[in-house]
Amino acid sequence: MEELANLFHGFAVALQPYNMMLMVVGIMLGVIIGVLPGLGGANGVAILLPLTFSMPPTSAIIMLSCIYWGALFGGAITSILFNIPGEPWSVATTFDGYPMAQQGKPGEALTAAFTSSFVGALFAVAMITLVAPLVASFALRFGPAEKFAVYFLAFCSFVGLSKEPPFKTIAAMMIGFALAAVGLDSITGQLRLTFGVTELLNGFDFLIAVIGLFGIGEILLTMEEGLSFRGGNAKINLRVVLQTWRELPAYWVTSLRSCLIGCWMGVTPAGATPASFMSYGIAKRLAKNGKNFGKGEIEGVIAPETAAHAAGTSALLPMLSLGVPGSPTAAVLLGGLLIWGLQPGPMLFVEQKEFVWGLIASMYLGNLAGLLVVLTCVPIFAAILRVPFSIIAPLILVLCAIGAYSVHNSTFDVMLMLVFGVLGYLLKKCNYPLAPLVLAIVLGDKAEEAFRQSLLGSQGSLAVFFSNGLVSTIMILGLVALFWSAIQEGYSRLRTAAA
Amino acid sequence: MTARRSDAAGPTHKAVETGMALLIAAFGIIVIVGSLKAGITWGAEGPRAGFFPFYIGISIVAASAINLWSALRDHDDRLFAEWGQLRQVMSVVVPTAIYVGSMPFVGLYVASIIFIGWFMRWLGGYRWLPTVAVAFGMPIITYFVFERWFLVPLPKGPIEEWLGL
Numbered sequence: 001m002e003e004l005a006n007l008f009h010g011f012a013v014a015l016q017p018y019n020m021m022l023m024v025v026g027i028m029l030g031v032i033i034g035v036l037p038g039l040g041g042a043n044g045v046a047i048l049l050p051l052t053f054s055m056p057p058t059s060a061i062i063m064l065s066c067i068y069w070g071a072l073f074g075g076a077i078t079s080i081l082f083n084i085p086g087e088p089w090s091v092a093t094t095f096d097g098y099p100m101a102q103q104g105k106p107g108e109a110l111t112a113a114f115t116s117s118f119v120g121a122l123f124a125v126a127m128i129t130l131v132a133p134l135v136a137s138f139a140l141r142f143g144p145a146e147k148f149a150v151y152f153l154a155f156c157s158f159v160g161l162s163k164e165p166p167f168k169t170i171a172a173m174m175i176g177f178a179l180a181a182v183g184l185d186s187i188t189g190q191l192r193l194t195f196g197v198t199e200l201l202n203g204f205d206f207l208i209a210v211i212g213l214f215g216i217g218e219i220l221l222t223m224e225e226g227l228s229f230r231g232g233n234a235k236i237n238l239r240v241v242l243q244t245w246r247e248l249p250a251y252w253v254t255s256l257r258s259c260l261i262g263c264w265m266g267v268t269p270a271g272a273t274p275a276s277f278m279s280y281g282i283a284k285r286l287a288k289n290g291k292n293f294g295k296g297e298i299e300g301v302i303a304p305e306t307a308a309h310a311a312g313t314s315a316l317l318p319m320l321s322l323g324v325p326g327s328p329t330a331a332v333l334l335g336g337l338l339i340w341g342l343q344p345g346p347m348l349f350v351e352q353k354e355f356v357w358g359l360i361a362s363m364y365l366g367n368l369a370g371l372l373v374v375l376t377c378v379p380i381f382a383a384i385l386r387v388p389f390s391i392i393a394p395l396i397l398v399l400c401a402i403g404a405y406s407v408h409n410s411t412f413d414v415m416l417m418l419v420f421g422v423l424g425y426l427l428k429k430c431n432y433p434l435a436p437l438v439l440a441i442v443l444g445d446k447a448e449e450a451f452r453q454s455l456l457g458s459q460g461s462l463a464v465f466f467s468n469g470l471v472s473t474i475m476i477l478g479l480v481a482l483f484w485s486a487i488q489e490g491y492s493r494l495r496t497a498a499a
Numbered sequence: 500m501t502a503r504r505s506d507a508a509g510p511t512h513k514a515v516e517t518g519m520a521l522l523i524a525a526f527g528i529i530v531i532v533g534s535l536k537a538g539i540t541w542g543a544e545g546p547r548a549g550f551f552p553f554y555i556g557i558s559i560v561a562a563s564a565i566n567l568w569s570a571l572r573d574h575d576d577r578l579f580a581e582w583g584q585l586r587q588v589m590s591v592v593v594p595t596a597i598y599v600g601s602m603p604f605v606g607l608y609v610a611s612i613i614f615i616g617w618f619m620r621w622l623g624g625y626r627w628l629p630t631v632a633v634a635f636g637m638p639i640i641t642y643f644v645f646e647r648w649f650l651v652p653l654p655k656g657p658i659e660e661w662l663g664l
Contacts, residue, residue: 051649165569171523171562177555178530185537185548192548193533216595223591224584390623394615395637397595402607402641406651411603418599422592429579430519448551456545 003133010357013058014365022055022063023362027370028377030070035078035381039396040088041071041312042328042438043215046207047403049336057340058355062362064336065316068329069121069366072272072312073374076113076305077381081106084385089272089308092280096293096300103296107240112298113305114374115248116255120306121367123259124266124313128320129360132349135321139346144453145464149474151447152465153481154324157268158436160484165431172427173436179204180444187452199412206441207407209420210332213434215400216421219393221428241375244298251302254283258303262310266326267318268481272311279307313363320356321346324443328435331442509581516570520563527559590622606656608638 013019033044045064052060075090080097093113100109142150159169182193183203194200248255258279265275283303284293293300315326316333323345325331337344348356374381404417424434458464466472480487534549534556541547580588598614616634619625642664645651655664 050651051645054650165566167562167565167569171559171566174555174559174562175523175526178526178552178559181530181552181555188542188544188548190537190548192537193530193552195533220588220591223587224580388623390619390625391633393591394618395633397591397598398611398615398637398641401599401602401611402645402653405602405607405654406645409652409654411599411654414599414602418592418595421595425588426515426519430516432519451551452546460541460546 003129006353006357007129007361009354010359010361011365013354013358014062014362019059019062019358019362020365022059023066023366023369024373026063026066027070027073027366027373030067030072030370031074031077031374031377031381032070032384033067034071034074035384036392036396039399040214040218041068042332043211043218043400043403044071045329045332045336046210047215047399049207049332049339050403050406052336053339057337057342057352058358060336060340061333061355061359062366064333065359065362066366066370068312068333069363069370070373071329072121072309073114073117073370074381075308076117077110077374077378078385080109080113080301081382082385089276089312090304091273092276092304092308093301095280095304096295096297099294099296100298100301105296107237108244108298109301110378111241111244111375112248112301114371115245116258116302116305117309118367118371119255120259120262120308120310121313122364124263124310124317125360125363125367127263127314128317128363132317132321132356132360135317136346136349139322140350142346144450144457145467145471146474148447148450148454149465149471149478150322150324151443151450153474153478154268154318154443155436155440155447156478156482158433158439160481161265161268161274162433162436163274164433166485168430168432169436172432172434173440176437176440177444177447179209180206180441181448186445186449199410202408204416204441205407205413206438207332207335208404208413208417209441210328210438211400211404212417212420213424213427213438214328215396215403216418217424217428217434219396220421220425222389223393247298248302251299254287254299254303255306257282257286258306259310262307262312263314265307266311266314268326272308272315272327275311276304276308280304313367316363319344320348320359323446325439328438331439335442509578509585512575512577512579513570513573515579516573517567520567520570524560524563524567527556527563530556530559594618602654604656606659607654608642609656609658611638611641 014023029048030041030044033039033041045067048067049064052063055063072089075085076093076097078084079090079093080101083094083098085091085094097109097113100106155173158173159166162169178193180203182200183191184201185192191201261279261282262272262275265278266272280300280303283299284290287293287297287299289297289299312327312329315330317326319325319330319334323334325334334344342348342352342355400417401414404414405411407413427434427437454464455461458467465475530552534553537549537552538547539549539553594614594617598610601610612634615637616630619630619633620627641653645653
């Protein structure tokens with residue numbers, strides 16, 4: 001019951017006029033970010049993060065998280081109208097959304113997409129409301145060994161769950177850890193890996209990496225493809241919306257299943273993109289008219305959109321309760337927390353009640369506001385895409401440069417951003433995943449600290465990670481996740497051998 | 500902006516994959532060397548600064564070795580990209596590098612005006628009027644949003660100083 005009271009208090013915070021205004025501004029910016037190629041949730045939030053330095057933390061997180069919701073909504077617009085996924089997680093939405101738009105049903109497709117996103121998000125927020133405080137109070141008992149085990153589990157899940165080759169995932173992740181280690185060692189106060197370069201004293205800031213890897217890298221990919229936007233008209237009127245809403249409840253099984261897939265994939269750091277594909281694939285296999293998928297089935301829009309939004313939202317659960325972000329965008333928000341002087345992790349629920357519950361309440365309101373904004377303003381957002389790429393591209397590059405500069409007021413960072421951009425382009429083309437790299441830069445220091453503190457306690461013996469039931473369980477889960485693809489392969493071989 | 504040329508030539512995927520694996524391995528070796536310098540043994544206060552990154556470096560080299568092996572074993576000869584496409588990419592990378600490199604000297608605003616103008620005029624083929632409008636409009640909006648409303652200072656050069664901004 002205490003949670004309920006806290007939540008109501010949170011609503012009171014989120015409903016303050018100033019915070020409501022930031023919410024709407026955030027949603028608008030977020031949709032624009034989601035619509036534009038090269039500006040995604042993660043780097044969009046990273047670029048705008050400096051704008052919030054002077055705000056109170058609760059208002060700042062409300063605005064930034066609303067940008068994230070907006071970006072999740074916005075990705076669907078370009079997928080359906082232009083067959084161009086504005087975000088990786090909306091790729092699966094193009095499979096059925098674009099055919100629907102071509103058959104003269106863009107309004108239905110958009111309404112279905114937005115409504116499903118809203119349902120997915122609502123489900124995930126409700127889960128966060130119920131589960132996050134429990135996880136946090138449980139995590140309060142964690143010592144350094146348990147903390148390290150949680151990080152270990154998070155990173156192992158990347159290796160086991162991502163669709164990229166496991167050793168490429170490991171390589172990308174380890175690059176992140178190495179970059180995080182550069183600079184001042186937080187425990188001994190000693191300098192390391194700087195090779196005498198003074199600019200590297202403070203190490204690599206992950207915000208610069210995010211802006212470069214995701215922003216510049218994406219622009220370069222778009223340039224290579226030589227994109228030109230061609231697309232249908234976006235017309236949504238109330239009649240179409242109401243008519244689609246009447247149809248949607250028939251697909252409640254798909255919705256519920258997609259919500260569950262999304263929440264699971266969001267909490268384990270697999271993220272929104274695999275969640276949307278998985279949900280689409282399962283819906284295709286189980287639906288009555290599964291073979292019509294890909295030709296404009298409304299169910300093929302509902303499944304990926306619900307899952308993507310549920311995953312994107314539930315990625316905040318481990319961030320809030322454990323300090324382990326479930327997605328790159330959640331990682332940027334976590335970076336924001338550190339900048340505003342808050343310590344992410346279970347203590348937030350004890351020490352910063354107003355912040356946590358204000359954020360959770362704003363998730364309910366922000367997604368509702370988002371639904372209303374996208375349903376009413378689709379034509380405006382679609383018009384943005386008709387601005388040619390040769391105007392959009394330099395503007396986005398300039399914005400990225402501004403964002404990179406204002407993190408530390410350093411022009412060296414801007415150059416670093418470009419290096420990360422070229423690196424991001426090459427890594428992406430070679431099938432190296434970028435999300436674990438970014439998460440490793442964010443969590444590297446904390447993971448190392450937990451690791452070294454545990455070893456200190458045990459005089460250097462690795463047995464400390466298996467010293468009690470709790471830590472052993474988490475470590476074993478991590479190992480299972482790490483070798484998941486090998487386990488699956490072995491199992492299927494056993495079955496074929498037995499048959 | 501059509502990059503598709505009929506002469507489909509360019510570096511193969513295999514070559515770039517191999518190069519990437521070697522590059523990452525080289526980075527791993529740098530990390531190992533740096534860690535050895537910082538000390539990887541146990542000191543008075545527990546593991547020394549290079550302890551953790553040393554093993555990270557080892558993992559990078561090991562993972563790259565496996566990636567290199569699978570890249571070399573790969574028999575598909577898909578193209579990484581066509582030369583024409585890479586030229587498109589370089590036509591963004593090079594000016595951006597100049598833009599970024601000139602920022603400490605001329606400031607963000609002047610560099611942005613030239614950069615946007617160059618991009619629209621030469622890559623986009625726009626007339627002067629829209630080019631000038633966007634090239635000046637965007638930095639002016641930026642100035643008000645960042646410096647005036649949100650009080651975030653951006654790098655300025657001699658011209659801004661002369662204007663007294």
